[in-house]
Amino acid sequence: MANTKNYLTRITRGYTDFSYATIPTKFTRFMRRCLLWQAWRWLVLNLKILRIVAFGHS
Numbered sequence: 001m002a003n004t005k006n007y008l009t010r011i012t013r014g015y016t017d018f019s020y021a022t023i024p025t026k027f028t029r030f031m032r033r034c035l036l037w038q039a040w041r042w043l044v045l046n047l048k049i050l051r052i053v054a055f056g057h058s
Contacts, residue, residue: 024032031037
């Protein structure tokens with residue numbers, strides 16, 4: 001009976017604060033809005049895609 005009680009107390013209840021995603025930090029919000037960072041990540045992503053397309057097909 002004691003094991004059943006411990007099991008029931010460890011169940012995560014829905015619609016509590018624990019169930020939702022974390023709040024982004026100030027740095028994360030800044031990086032999401034920073035156009036210079038977004039341009040850099042866009043360039044890196046496109047270079048990866050170009051490498052796969054150019055060298056992936058032989």
